Amino acid sequence: MTTWPQQPDSRTxxxxxxxxxxxLPGPWPDFAADVLAMHRRLNRWWPRALGTTPWAIAAELGGRVRRFRADEVVAALPTPVPVYVGSRWLPRHVVLAVGTTADDGLRVYDPARGAVVPLTAVRWRTTWFSVVPS
Known part of the structure; x- marks a missing residue:
């Protein structure tokens, strides 16, 4: 069983x-230090306080930014797919699609919780972008 790590602060x-x-599949022995180093690398030209752009994640993972479409994300699995979620006005959070189930659909790693949950259980309800493999 995978133990999922929790993000070290509210901006990571x-x-x-x-x-x-x-x-994947883990473990992540020095997760907080690795995340903070990744945050610096991804946001070299973007203020870290504003989060991470989907284009920075796409460059790091070798993917492309697309408007969220569930069928496109599911087709990319088992490759994990970052998904931006937020309010209807702004993307506010990034989760990682890691699988599906017949019961609750798309399953995502939510770094705020440090757990894999149904996409419908994430705090933010509006899906914005996904970073699908090239």
Missing amino acids: CGPSVVVVAQG
């Missing part, structure tokens, strides 16, 4: 998703 959901995606 994007780097946490990248570290987990690159290190």
